[in-house]
Amino acid sequence: MVPRSAGAEPPPAWYLRDWDSGALYKRGRLLGEGTFGRCYQVTEVTSGRLYAAKLIPRARLATAAIGDRVERERELQRHLRHRHIVRLHGHFTDRGHLCLLLELCSRGPLSLCPQSLADILRARGRLTEPEVRYYLRQLLSGLRYLHGHGLVHRDLKLSNFLVTERMRVKIGDLGLARRAAPPGRRWGYTALTGHAPFEARHRPELYRRIRGARYPLPPQLSPRARALIAHMLDPEPAARPSLAGVLGHPFLTQGFTPQALPPRACHSVPIFVGQEPLRRILRGLRCWRGCGCVPVTPGGGRAPPQST
Missing domain, CATH: 1.10.510.10 (Transferase(Phosphotransferase) domain 1)
Known part of the structure; x- marks a missing residue:
């Protein structure tokens, strides 16, 4: 879901309760709005765990297309466990909303990364x-x-x-x-x-x-x-x-693929030197100077000693 204006629908209560488990969640910032409803960052009060809560008004669930789609998402996603699939942690009904508790991928204003x-x-x-x-x-x-x-x-x-x-x-x-x-x-x-x-x-x-x-x-x-x-x-x-x-x-x-990307790559082009991230090269230089490691030339031989 992508952030956009909230529209005419009023926001849900500041606290959401799962009456079956007794868990209480505090509603945080709006993450986005889509076909189903709104998605908020929520915090489980007891443990402090953070989730993305997709809140779907019950009135929208009465619409056949939306109700079937939500039920399909809930049924399919609760069985999936993969590092590159957003995980569904659970669901519950609170007042006028169905709440899907999803894995929170971005922490928000303190994070350097956008959401998608x-x-x-x-x-x-x-x-x-x-x-x-x-x-x-x-x-x-x-x-x-x-x-x-x-x-x-x-x-x-x-x-x-x-x-x-x-x-x-x-x-x-x-x-x-x-x-x-x-x-x-x-x-x-x-x-x-x-x-x-x-x-x-x-x-x-x-x-x-x-x-x-x-x-x-x-x-x-x-x-x-x-x-x-x-x-x-x-x-x-x-x-x-x-x-x-x-x-x-x-x-x-056959192309170079980095092992990791820095968070600043969300906003600016990352720097790769000789098909290696710059930070990895700098780390190697610090290792050589600090712990006596011997650098090698591109051909595999030892580099000549450097004066200090």
Whole structure:
């Protein structure tokens, strides 16, 4: 869910109670608003644990489409346990709301990170190819887990990819997921270029561009990135790669992928020197000067001693 105006609906009470367990939760800041309702940061009063609470008014649950979608999300997500899937910790009813207690990915104002990849892209414009590989590997891991459980997400978009304080990405919002569905949407374009591949003012023109695979490619993309995009946006669905095919593509297997990203990458381009994060090189220099480690040249030999 993406932050936006709260609308006419009044906010829930400052405290929410799970009458079955007796747990009391204090409502915090608004994280966002979506089709179901609002999402707030909440704190369990006794333990101090933080959660993201998705609050759905009972009146909205009476609508068949929303009620079925919420029930499907709750039923599917409570069985899922994966490091790249947002975890559902529980649910309860408080006054006029159904509350879904979800894993909190971002801590808010004190965190340097926005809430989702969509937020990062709005702040940055586009991502570097090493960053895309970093996030894509994690997302593919989560998707393989879902597919292994017979689930297809069906709503893959940057706003549903939440980023933790440790710069790990997690897939959220399973309200449109289905069991035993055929393989469907392939994705991976927008983060590299900063915009959707197919855009047009009128729908007929949009459809013509999709059928003809007519989309712009910025000049800075590498040949491997261009090849992967062309493969994923092939007009013939059967020609598009599977998850295994994406994982085995040269864009992911032959390019540099960082082991971690600094939180400042949410707002500015990270610095990589010689395909290594700058902080790792500096750490190595501190180790050499401080503990007597012997540096080596790029060819593998020992570097000449340095005067101090």
